[in-house]
Structures are given as C-alpha cells and as structure tokens.
C-alpha cells in the first residue's frame with residue numbers, strides 16, 4: 059500500500075506552552091471535530107488532567123487535510139504525556155512518529171522539558187518542526203525565541219512559524235509544514251506484522267484498548283494476535299482508528315496508526331513498548347526499546363477510617379487497570395493499622411494517584427513520607443532492596459547502603475543563580491555544568507540523590523524563583539552514601555510510621571524536628587512520656603510530655619454543660635482510634651498530623 063499521503067507526528071512542549079491548545083486547533087481546522095463539539099482540550103480525556111491542565115495519557119487522532127499542493131493527507135496526531143515521570147511513555151509515542159512539532163511559548167522561551175523532549179525526539183530520529191506559540195500576548199518575544207531556536211536546531215529563524223494556538227493565528231503554516239517536512243512512513247508491507255504499542259486504556263466493554271503504530275506488515279480484524287513480551291495470544295474484539303471517537307476498520311496497514319481492542323482485563327498484560335505480531339506467522343524479533351518501567355518512589359497509603367480498607371483496595375485495583383506502572387501491596391503499620399505500600403514512577407505520579415483516590419473515589423487517606431529504593435549490602439555479602447525504612451536491617455549487619463542518584467537540569471532567569479545554588483547545596487546536589495541558552499537565562503546541571511528531590515524540592519525551587527525556574531530529571535545510577543535510619547521512640551517504643559532513612563549529617567536535625575512536633579501533638583497522659591529520636595543506636599534528641607495534673611483536668615471540663623458533653627463524645631469517638639505505643643495512648647490523628655507536617 060502507498061503511504062505517501064500519511065504523516066505521523068506528535069507535539070512536544072514544556073508544560074503550559076500550549077500543546078493541547080494547538081492540538082485542539084488542528085482538530086478544529088481539519089474539521090475532525092465540529093466547532094459545536096469543540097470542548098476545550100479534547101485530547102485530555104481525564105477530568106483531573108483538564109483541571110490540572112496537564113496531559114497524563116497519550117492518545118492518537120486521525121485527521122484529513124487537503125494541502126496547498128491539492129493532495130489530501132492523512133495526519134495522525136499522537137499526543138504525548140507532558141511530565142518527566144512519564145518519559146518512557148513519551149519515548150514510545152515518539153517512536154510511533156516521523157515528525158515532532160516543538161511548541162515554545164513566546165513569552166517563556168526554551169524550558170527544561172523543551173530540551174528534554176527535544177532530545178527524546180532526536181533519539182527517535184524525528185524531523186523537528188519548531189513553532190513559536192502565544193504571539194498574541196503583549197509580553198511575547200518571538201524574535202528572541204526564534205534566535206534561540208535557530209542556534210539550537212540550525213533552522214533559520216524566519217522559517218519558524220509564529221502562531222497563536224488560542225486565537226487560531228497561522229495554524230495553516232503548521233499544517234503545511236507537517237505535510238512538506240515530515241517524511242511519510244516507510245515500512246515493508248510484505249513481512250510478518252510488527253506493531254508498536256505506544257499507549258493503552260481500559261474500556262469496560264472492549265477490554266484493554268492498545269494504541270498502536272503498524273511498523274511493518276499488516277493486520278486484519280480476524281487475525282489472532284500475539285503480544286511478544288509475554289507470549290500472550292488474543293483475538294481482537296475490534297481494530298480501528300480514532301477520529302476522535304473509535305472507528306472500526308477491517309484492516310490496518312504498514313505506516314498506519316490505530317487501535318486494537320484486545321479484550322484483555324488489565325493494562326499490565328498489554329504494556330506500552332511491547333510488540334504485537336501475528337500468531338500464525340510471528341515476527342522473529344520484537345521491536346527494540348521495550349522496557350518495564352520501574353517505580354522509583356514509594357509511600358504507604360492508609361485509610362483514615364479503618365473500615366475504608368477494602369474501598370481503598372478496590373480503588374487501587376481500578377486505578378491499576380489503567381496504569382501499569384502503579385504498584386501496591388498490603389502493609390501493616392503499628393501506628394496506622396492496615397494499608398498499602400505503593401510504588402510510583404515519580405513524585406508527580408504519586409500526587410496524581412493521591413488526588414484521584416481522594417477525589418474520584420472520595421477516600422480519606424493518609425500518605426506516609428515518600429521513600430526511594432535503597433540497595434543494602436550486608437557484611438556477609440548478601441544484597442537486599444529496601445523501599446521502606448522499616449525494612450532496613452540492624453545497622454551492625456550493614457556494610458553499605460546505596461541510593462539512587464539523578465541527573466538534574468534547571469532552567470531559570472540568571473538573577474536566581476545564587477538561590478538555586480544555595481538550594482542545591484542544601485540538598486546534597488553536586489554541580490556539573492552551566493550554560494546560557496539565551497541572554498539572561500541560565501541552564502544548570504547537577505547530580506542529586508533522588509531522596510532529596512522527592513521532598514519538596516520542586517516547590518522550594520518554584521518559591522525561590524517566583525515560579526520562573528523549570529526542571530527535569532532522569533535516573534543515572536546507584537551510589538553508596540553515608541546513610542542512617544532515624545527512629546522515633548515514644549515511651550521507649552519505636553513508632554514505625556515515623557522512621558526515615560536520611561544522610562548522617564541531616565539525622566540530628568531531622569530527629570529533632572520529629573521529636574518537637576510529636577511533643578506538641580501527643581496529649582498529656584497520667585505519667586511523663588519520653589519522646590526520643592535515635593540514629594545509629596544512639597539517642598540524638600529527646601523531649602518529655604509532662605504528666606497531667608488533676609486541676610488542669612478540672613479547669614478544662616468546667617463550665618458549660620453542653621460543651622462538656624460534646625467534649626466527652628468527641629473523646630469517646632477518638633478513643634476508638636487510640637493506638638497503644640508501649641503503655642502510651644496516642645490518637646491516630648497525632649501520627650497523621652506529624653506526617654502531614656512532614657509534607658509541608
């Protein structure tokens with residue numbers, strides 16, 4: 059089949075530079091969706107995405123466009139997730155394309171993810187079409203941005219379209235550039251099928267719908283298909299393409315972008331990056347680049363009300379249907395009872411899951427402080443992997459603890475150089491290099507332990523730079539570190555949910571903070587209660603919750619009778635959720651308060 063009229067492309071951009079708005083405009087101008095049906099940001103289907111204004115899931119839409127040369131072209135727009143945690147999914151979506159539109163906001167210029175996404179696109183050998191967006195804004199600096207793009211890409215500044223996706227200005231220049239500069243797909247029709255899965259979603263009626271690019275060969279809706287990663291055979295319920303709704307077809311050919319409704323029950327059986335071939339005449343080798351993305355950040359998620367445990371489990375299972383990278387297993391904490399240890403691709407992924415549990419599933423949850431995965435080498439040579447401080451074995455048996463380190467890129471106006479360096483120093487980051495992508499802008503590279511990144515690093519960066527800095531990070535490797543476990547003891551008993559693995563230099567400070575907070579929160583008992591923090595087998599901080607005196611009680615309960623009743627009732631309710639730590643009664647809320655304070 060002739061593929062000369064097909065163009066497969068994606069849009070890449072830094073967050074908020076206008077990727078979704080441009081996608082909408084392309085769909086509208088090509089008549090793929092009527093003006094009447096035009097809802098803002100069609101490609102972002104999840105409510106949460108719409109609200110947060112970020113794209114989490116990639117999708118693919120086919121458009122028909124009649125170009126100036128008179129030809130009618132089939133344009134397949136593949137949307138890519140907009141955040142660093144989903145870089146692997148981005149890379150697979152890019153593999154399905156021959157070209158990428160690189161959108162840059164005319165008021166912001168090149169940002170961290172502009173470059174990160176550009177490098178990914180170049181790795182996939184894509185034709186890059188830079189576009190300067192938001193020229194309607196008074197603060198737009200299109201000339202400056204065009205120059206920066208010219209020196210970055212070697213494309214003459216005057217050839218770079220200057221558009222407003224919002225106002226619909228110069229969108230035709232983008233469509234013409236796609237037709238003229240993105241090469242049509244190449245691929246051999248007469249070899250065994252190899253189709254790349256670049257995204258998927260769960261459909262209650264059709265099972266998992268895999269978004270695919272037919273790289274070579276072809277498939278019919280009657281073919282039995284094989285998923286090569288784990289050798290599963292499926293008979294598709296349906297095959298087709300999105301326009302933007304599902305349009306079933308009988309056949310998909312080499313170069314086509316479309317979907318296969320597999321009937322499978324979970325997306326983990328049908329993973330992004332896997333290759334689909336024919337059961338009857340399978341390809342010898344899968345397509346290169348398949349990876350099983352691993353969670354990098356871990357945290358306990360507990361229901362506030364014990365009876366919500368099974369609801370939480372159901373909700374996590376439902377979320378997992380659509381999210382193969384979310385992991386969870388039951389966990390019991392002495393302070394928080396029954397919950398789940400969950401694994402996420404990154405902090406942002408964790409935030410999304412937390413928000414969806416709270417909003418879509420209406421659950422009250424408490425999330426423990428996030429942790430990374432440590433490699434622990436024992437004195438006897440055994441290696442173990444630890445993703446929760448509780449699992450860390452006795453200090454005296456440990457030879458070495460290794461932690462994940464990341465490469466970190468920060469883009470910012472130069473005036474914030476000092477405060478960024480200061481933040482980096484505080485977080486154990488090691489400076490690597492700096493350059494100036496344009497006048498008044500600085501690009502700083504660091505290496506930094508992931509554990510330092512996951513506690514409010516981005517928030518701190520944003521507030522220090524008044525929101526002007528952007529950042530991007532990627533995993534580099536494990537390194538041995540001078541790490542210790544800090545534990546908190548109440549009345550001599552260890553409180554598991556409050557343990558943390560920290561750098562030795564930070565242990566004292568961290569221990570003291572925990573002790574101070576707990577002291578404020580633990581109600582007075584009939585006896586003195588010692589609150590202590592320990593590291594390396596030594597007590598590093600200590601405070602006393604003084605015993606209650608009788609007259610204090612009397613004062614507290616004197617006065618208004620209805621208020622007294624209320625208090626007693628509240629106490630009764632609270633009592634049900636009291637935890638005994640040693641012989642000390644602590645309301646569960648106290649732990650939650652400490653954990654929440656930790657997040658602040």
Ligand SMILES: Nc1nc2c(ncn2[C@@H]2O[C@H](COP(=O)(O)OP(=O)(O)OP(=O)(O)O)[C@@H](O)[C@H]2O)c(=O)[nH]1
Nearest residue numbers: 074075076077078079111112113140192222223224
């Ligand atoms: N003035 C102006 N605003 C625009 C233009 N294009 C997009 N915007 C606005 O910029 C904001 C971000 O646009 P989006 O299209 O959601 O950005 P995005 O790149 O898709 O963002 P993510 O989905 O988070 O990656 C929205 O408020 C848009 O309305 C434009 O050409 N002019």
